[in-house]
Amino acid sequence: MxxxxxxxxxxxxxxxxxxxxxxxxxxxxxxxxxxxxxxxxxxxxxxxxxxxxxxxxxxxxxxxxxxxxxxxxxxxxxxxxxxxxxxxxxxxxxxxxxxxxxxxxxxxxxxxxxxxxxxxxxxxxxxxxxxxxxxxxxxxxxxxxxxxxxxxxxxxxxAGIAGGNFFIFGDSQMTALTAAEVAVDTIKELEGTITPFPGGIVASGSKAGSNKYAKFMKATANEKFCPTIRDKVEGTEIPADVKAVFELVINGLDEASIKKAMQVGIKAATTVPGVKKITAGNYGGKLGKFQFHLKDLV
Amino acid sequence: MxxxxxxxxxxxxxxxxxxxxxxxxxxxxxxxxxxxxxxxxxxxxxxxxxxxxxxxxxxxxxxxxxxxxxxxxxxxxxxxxxxxxxxxxxxxxxxxxxxxxxxxxxxxxxxxxxxxxxxxxxxxxxxxxxxxxxxxxxxxxxxxxxxxxxxxxxxxxxAGIAGGNFFIFGDSQMTALTAAEVAVDTIKELEGTITPFPGGIVASGSKAGSNKYAKFMKATANEKFCPTIRDKVEGTEIPADVKAVFELVINGLDEASIKKAMQVGIKAATTVPGVKKITAGNYGGKLGKFQFHLKDLV
Amino acid sequence: MxxxxxxxxxxxxxxxxxxxxxxxxxxxxxxxxxxxxxxxxxxxxxxxxxxxxxxxxxxxxxxxxxxxxxxxxxxxxxxxxxxxxxxxxxxxxxxxxxxxxxxxxxxxxxxxxxxxxxxxxxxxxxxxxxxxxxxxxxxxxxxxxxxxxxxxxxxxxxAGIAGGNFFIFGDSQMTALTAAEVAVDTIKELEGTITPFPGGIVASGSKAGSNKYAKFMKATANEKFCPTIRDKVEGTEIPADVKAVFELVINGLDEASIKKAMQVGIKAATTVPGVKKITAGNYGGKLGKFQFHLKDLV
Amino acid sequence: MxxxxxxxxxxxxxxxxxxxxxxxxxxxxxxxxxxxxxxxxxxxxxxxxxxxxxxxxxxxxxxxxxxxxxxxxxxxxxxxxxxxxxxxxxxxxxxxxxxxxxxxxxxxxxxxxxxxxxxxxxxxxxxxxxxxxxxxxxxxxxxxxxxxxxxxxxxxxxAGIAGGNFFIFGDSQMTALTAAEVAVDTIKELEGTITPFPGGIVASGSKAGSNKYAKFMKATANEKFCPTIRDKVEGTEIPADVKAVFELVINGLDEASIKKAMQVGIKAATTVPGVKKITAGNYGGKLGKFQFHLKDLV
Incomplete structure (x- = not known):
């Protein structure tokens, strides 16, 4: 798509x-x-x-x-x-x-x-x-x-929904960040949703647990999405031409409002030159009650 | 003064x-x-x-x-x-x-x-x-x-200081508010102090305890500084021509930085037409370790 | 009204x-x-x-x-x-x-x-x-x-319209200015109109011609709307309790958009405490092609 | 350097x-x-x-x-x-x-x-x-x-100086633009200089005269600095990894203030990841009275 x-x-x-x-x-x-x-x-x-x-x-x-x-x-x-x-x-x-x-x-x-x-x-x-x-x-x-x-x-x-999300992959840090800014600005016009992170943007995606500090860390950086260490990480999700990833996390009153926010946010993000890919985060469907499939938004 | x-x-x-x-x-x-x-x-x-x-x-x-x-x-x-x-x-x-x-x-x-x-x-x-x-x-x-x-x-x-303060009395709500804004903007240029309230400004001064709800309220509005009820409050501190009061609360690393902030903040506040009086809040010197006398700042 | x-x-x-x-x-x-x-x-x-x-x-x-x-x-x-x-x-x-x-x-x-x-x-x-x-x-x-x-x-x-307008009288300079700001902010949401002056606001209303410098000044301050000299001006339009007047000038694509802008702008301005009066400026109907009567907007 | x-x-x-x-x-x-x-x-x-x-x-x-x-x-x-x-x-x-x-x-x-x-x-x-x-x-x-x-x-x-300048080459449009923003913000703190273009930034560098429309165009785009056509322009100044160039033009009261502005602006611009090169614009020294050599600023 x-x-x-x-x-x-x-x-x-x-x-x-x-x-x-x-x-x-x-x-x-x-x-x-x-x-x-x-x-x-x-x-x-x-x-x-x-x-x-x-x-x-x-x-x-x-x-x-x-x-x-x-x-x-x-x-x-x-x-x-x-x-x-x-x-x-x-x-x-x-x-x-x-x-x-x-x-x-x-x-x-x-x-x-x-x-x-x-x-x-x-x-x-x-x-x-x-x-x-x-x-x-x-x-x-x-x-x-x-x-x-x-x-x-x-x-x-x-009872609403937390954790609607999408990820923006950019060919430079400023490409990905500006695309995230545009998405946040657009979502701010909508009814029913917020993007609670600073400026609406997440710079540090995490995974549950830890490879090295499992005894005391419940959540750590998701190294597979970290561009500066892509050469050191087996199974990295970062393509060679991607220098930064920013995520939008979206909370909202209901499924419809989150779906709409993801839809207009993603579309707006793609207008910034150098955006390479949009994806989303999940736990294989095992943990969360709600699923927002990107193919339904395009 | x-x-x-x-x-x-x-x-x-x-x-x-x-x-x-x-x-x-x-x-x-x-x-x-x-x-x-x-x-x-x-x-x-x-x-x-x-x-x-x-x-x-x-x-x-x-x-x-x-x-x-x-x-x-x-x-x-x-x-x-x-x-x-x-x-x-x-x-x-x-x-x-x-x-x-x-x-x-x-x-x-x-x-x-x-x-x-x-x-x-x-x-x-x-x-x-x-x-x-x-x-x-x-x-x-x-x-x-x-x-x-x-x-x-x-x-x-x-170990720093909390609660440096001054009060701005204005002939209208917007006079007092704008004077407070000017004071906050000026203090923001300085080293060593913050004004932690929203936009740097306190709209709701409080007193310890309560006249009416003493059983469950530890702090309530200081009615003597509330302009909209001045006619109902014996011993009101609000002159007849004052419509609103805003306070700046200043925390800082040391006495010198708070003194400087109060000094430039008060001076800046007085440039707004319609400011009627500047005062400060204290507990008679019984509770706090530090005293900032306005006469030392003028 | x-x-x-x-x-x-x-x-x-x-x-x-x-x-x-x-x-x-x-x-x-x-x-x-x-x-x-x-x-x-x-x-x-x-x-x-x-x-x-x-x-x-x-x-x-x-x-x-x-x-x-x-x-x-x-x-x-x-x-x-x-x-x-x-x-x-x-x-x-x-x-x-x-x-x-x-x-x-x-x-x-x-x-x-x-x-x-x-x-x-x-x-x-x-x-x-x-x-x-x-x-x-x-x-x-x-x-x-x-x-x-x-x-x-x-x-x-x-072919559009220039000079839609209204005047805000305030009990302090900051009252009138803040009311003007609120009006401008509200009009900025609308289709079809602009408020071309700085920040959308006019601080200096003028009259055609001059009392004293008629030989070389085509337009001068309209002294009847100047609060700081109300005591010196015969026929002043400034009530005793008014300290400042600000005007919004509105240009727009058609009569409907200007009418709407005046309507929502005036209404918003009246929410600021201390606004004393709203009026509008005209030349007795002799010069301009368009008239926007305030009674039609209320 | x-x-x-x-x-x-x-x-x-x-x-x-x-x-x-x-x-x-x-x-x-x-x-x-x-x-x-x-x-x-x-x-x-x-x-x-x-x-x-x-x-x-x-x-x-x-x-x-x-x-x-x-x-x-x-x-x-x-x-x-x-x-x-x-x-x-x-x-x-x-x-x-x-x-x-x-x-x-x-x-x-x-x-x-x-x-x-x-x-x-x-x-x-x-x-x-x-x-x-x-x-x-x-x-x-x-x-x-x-x-x-x-x-x-x-x-x-x-009698001051117009046309102090430097160019920022970035690996993406947003890299170069953000670096320009950082430079402008930093120069805004200084005494004596302005950056007169929109937001302080020039997106469209020009050359004197025209290759194709010389009869009626005195100045046209400097195609050698245009990244989107680098493959079509002989003698392009755009390296293969550069996607955008933004320029700061600096006017100032004297040589010292422009020199200082170029110095801190360039330094600030280089902190943005993906900036590839800083250069400056001149006419071979034939037209302007003043020369600001980048080697004197480093």
Whole structure:
């Protein structure tokens, strides 16, 4: 298979169930909304050693938000709902309530699972807080130094998907990196998905276990995808003309949104000259509940 | 006291001891270095509910970095050294090693306290890692998908200071916010300090304890600094012409750097038309080890 | 009339005919497309002393562009078609052909008026240029140092409208400025309009002629809208509680797009606390062909 | 010669005399100062078809500016002083006076040549303008809608240098482009130089005259530096492993500043993996007054 002359390998991305909360953060300006969203989703690349996987989903126009201000949808992901509630309270309480001019709305008002995050955060108001309604949503208004912080009573969550992915092989490090950037930028326009790694991009793919340090390392670099040591690695997956590989990991609310993100992301990546191949990562289908076959996306 | 016609209250900021690690992250470009630095310092406003206080200190020019690439100094702060080592491993391992094109250098090579973070991260290389020297620094080179990730053997830390601060009173929300932005931008040029809150700014000052919810709330909004309820609060600190207050919290390596940051930050803030007053927060001198008197800064 | 509690004056914006060319600039990444678009539309605020009025209309997703790469629509405006062709050749030839990785597509392929800009620029290729087709468009491919520069044979233009406008009155300079920023950000999402002034905002409204320097000044500051001298100006339009006024000037392809831009821009501006009034500028209906009444937008 | 393993050709950049005015633009925030600086320096890549060559020199900290606000130094360049005065009046009058919260200071107060730009712009104030002094500088304060616009009486200019340059050869388009970006970012920190092309980068090098269209084309693509046609061009300068070339053109106040910019720019560019060669452009020394030999920079 090919897109724009770039080989698309006939393989699949293997992905997993995860719990995802979705939050809409608005602010006085687009820029301040982004500041809060970045702080709230930082230190959130992988649940292996981060307390959550988190990222900005997409910009929300004043034309669509409940308070008519610009905003960003973010997603916060953990394996269990208990951890998710903790993360919501900590990240919204410490990184959004504290941020200039923000308000917080439920990004999944129709979900069955709802956390009463707003109800809990309101106690910061120490009795001066009040309730008001915005577009039919129950909001707690908490007086703070910067003005009033508004937070919706509940934040919804669903069982979503983590680990949608694809890999970009480039003839130079900057080719592969720029292609990854283009893919991330394009996916950022979409509904329902995040790319939680730094700038949306993974530079260091891993394998389960270890060849040499198996006693204490649960995961190590996947040497078969490391271009600088291809000559030393038997069974390397790196072609001779490939100098770097970057991966996009995509979490999302459902299969359709991840499929769409992989589709437009891959297509955009192939427009960068020097991209040699697109592939995806899996565990032979043994571990993950979800499979996204690249041939279905082309 | 006045600067640019703005009243500077004769009071002081009260600050505390904290442990601070300092890291230099370089990357192929300024932009990618910033991406990694933002991810690594996110979810890091206050140790009350974040795993660390963290922020970008300043840009480092290719003319000064060990590898001749652009970079950013970041600081990561916790109350104890054990927590700090954990945070370093997690934040550098998950948010910088995974980021495109990065390298990590010791930001405090002369400090007595050194964590062998690089030594520990190298095991991700699964035996393919090697040692090289850059400008006299011992670096571990770990082959990853995107190229080689280089990390210095040790990362230094010191007993620093948390909680340097000042408050900006404005005649409108946007006056106070813009003044805070200007102050943060100016402090970002300096050596040795960070402003860990979102965009460097605190919108929600707190007091210890609670008037109404004392049974379960350890800290609540400081109602005396909340402009929207000034008419309801006895002993309010908000003058009639003040509509919003924003605070800068400043952590730093030593007293001199915090003093300098407060000085240039306050001065810059007073250039925004409509700033009514600058003050600082303290606990009467009973809790914190350090005092920064505004009269010494003018 | 009121929106979000802000007074909307019952008046109208008076606007004029102008010739507008529309160009789609794509590039390897969103960021490089923006770099080219900014350079090509700079020094383009007002035809009074700039060679054209120019601005970025909106971002174009890889999902919609002919070459599948990210891009920006820009508009270039002059009073006559001759000047417009010169501006197209100069701005596209000097600011887009020279920019990294760009391509240029016709932003108005269905317009009656077409300039063969691509045909003329191709001679830079000195015989090495060739013709190719992208999505049914005739493109000239010119080999340059950075790769191949592609430019469509024709660029379309229409008789459009200049001078749609509204004014934002704020209780502080930063209130009015932030409200203007929010309005500009929102309008940037729309099809068909630009806000050609710096950052989309006019800080210095003018009147025709001069009270004091009539012999040599054709236009001077409109003192009735200048807050810092309101006490000295008889008939000032500035209420006592207004400290600053900023204006958005909007050019667009047709009446509907300007009306929409004014509508969403005004609404967004009113969300910023401290905005006191929205009004619009006109010459009593004597000079301009088009009138946009604020009451029709509310 | 080599830097970081990259070949530096033993050749020189040939540069020319040009007249340069230097202006300091300050604003309420760094961001608004940059907005004005970008607008004022747009449509300013090459005097071949732009009315001036213009660019942002460097950021100026509130700690160093006369009004204690953040700012940017810009340079505007034309071959003669008459054209330069016109450009100053037009670009400052239309792109800075109109921009939110700006002030304009003389960037070369010690130069012999001074244009009374502030004196001329003050008439926009229509008699409401006044004179004030800031740090010993004579400023005209013009009341406008957004507040007061301050502009210094004079703007200085010198006989400077245009056309300092170097070329970056990369193994992929993105390698060469990223190396150029890194070089531009580094040069932006320096005093005295600008890189006037889009994003600081030239994608389309030209030669004088034309092989095929000599009758009407004074300058055409330099086919010997065009990688996509290297197989068709006799005497191509493009090695087999080079896929793209980008050039930095550097204007500056004097030889020392251009030399420094070339030095740090070249060094920074060589840190990007896949850069194959650095060279420079000249006309055999026959046309330009200045020569910058790469061997003197290594």
């Amino acid at each position: 090919e897109i724009n002359g770039v080989e698309i390998e006939d393989t699949f991305a293997e992905a997993f169930s995860i719990k995802i909360a979705r939050v809409l953060i608005t602010a006085a300006t687009k820029r301040w909304a982004e500041v809060a969203a970045l702080e709230a989703t930082g230190f959130g690349t992988s649940v292996i050693m981060c307390p959550a996987e988190a990222g900005i989903e997409r910009y929300a126009s004043p034309q669509e938000t409940p308070d008519g201000r610009p905003g960003y949808y973010i997603q916060i992901c953990t394996f269990g709902y208990d951890a998710l509630e903790h993360q919501l309270l900590e990240r919204l309480g410490q990184c959004v309530l504290t941020a200039p001019t923000t308000a917080v709305f439920n990004g999944l008002p129709a979900a069955e699972k709802q956390f009463n995050v707003g109800f809990k955060l309101k106690f910061f108001g120490d009795g001066m807080e009040s309730v008001k309604e915005i577009e039919g949503r129950k909001m707690h208004s908490i007086p703070i130094m910067g003005g009033d912080f508004l937070v919706e009573e509940n934040i919804g969550a669903v | 006045e600067i640019n016609g703005v009243e500077i209250e004769d009071t002081f900021a009260e600050a505390f001891s904290i442990k601070i690690a300092r890291v230099l992250i370089t990357a192929a470009t300024k932009r990618w270095a910033e991406v990694a630095a933002l991810e690594a310092t996110g979810f890091g406003t206050s140790v009350i509910m974040c795993p660390a206080e963290a922020g970008i200190e300043r840009y480092a020019s290719p003319q000064e970095t060990p590898d001749g690439r652009p970079g950013y100094y970041i600081q990561i702060c916790t109350f104890g050294y054990d927590a700090l080592e954990h945070q370093l491993l997690e934040r550098l391992g998950q948010c910088v090693l995974t980021a495109p094109t990065t390298a990590v250098f010791n930001g405090l090579p002369a400090a007595e306290k050194q964590f062998n973070v690089g030594f520990k991260l190298k095991f991700f290389g699964d035996g393919m890692e090697s040692v090289k020297e850059i400008e006299g620094r011992k670096m571990h080179s770990i082959p990853i998908m995107g190229g080689d990730f280089l990390v210095e053997e040790n990362i230094g830390a010191v | 009121e929106i979000n509690g802000v007074e909307i004056e019952d008046t109208f914006a008076e606007a004029f005919s102008i010739k507008i060319a529309r160009v789609l600039i794509t590039a390897a990444t969103k960021r490089w497309a923006e770099v080219a678009a900014l350079e090509a539309t700079g020094f383009g605020t007002s035809v009074i002393m700039c060679p054209a009025e120019a601005g970025i209309e909106r971002y174009a997703s890889p999902q919609e562009t002919p070459d599948g790469r990210p891009g920006y629509y820009i508009q270039i405006c002059t009073f006559g078609y001759d000047a417009l062709e010169h501006q197209l050749l100069e701005r596209l030839g000097q600011c887009v052909l020279t920019a990294p990785t760009t391509a240029v597509f016709n932003g108005l392929p269905a317009a009656e008026k077409q300039f063969n800009v691509g045909f003329k620029l191709k001679f830079f290729g000195d015989g090495m240029e060739s013709v190719k087709e992208i999505e049914g468009r005739k493109m000239h491919s010119i080999p340059i140092m950075g790769g191949d520069f592609l430019v469509e044979e024709n660029i379309g233009a229409v | 080599e830097i970081n393993g990259v070949e530096i050709e033993d050749t020189f950049a040939e540069a020319f005399s040009i007249k340069i005015a230097r202006v300091l633009i300050t604003a309420a925030t760094k961001r608004w100062a940059e907005v004005a600086a970008l607008e004022a320096t747009g449509f300013g890549t090459s005097v071949i078809m732009c009315p001036a060559e213009a660019g942002i020199e460097r950021y100026a900290s509130p700690q160093e500016t006369p009004d204690g606000r953040p700012g940017y130094y810009i340079q505007i360049c034309t071959f003669g002083y008459d054209a330069l005065e016109h450009q100053l009046l037009e670009r400052l009058g239309q792109c800075v006076l109109t921009a939110p919260t700006t002030a304009v200071f003389n960037g070369l107060p010690a130069a012999e040549k001074q244009f009374n730009v502030g004196f001329k712009l003050k008439f926009f104030g229509d008699g409401m303008e006044s004179v004030k002094e800031i740090e010993g500088r004579k400023m005209h304060s013009i009341p406008i809608m957004g507040g007061d616009f301050l502009v210094e009486e004079n703007i200085g200019a010198v």
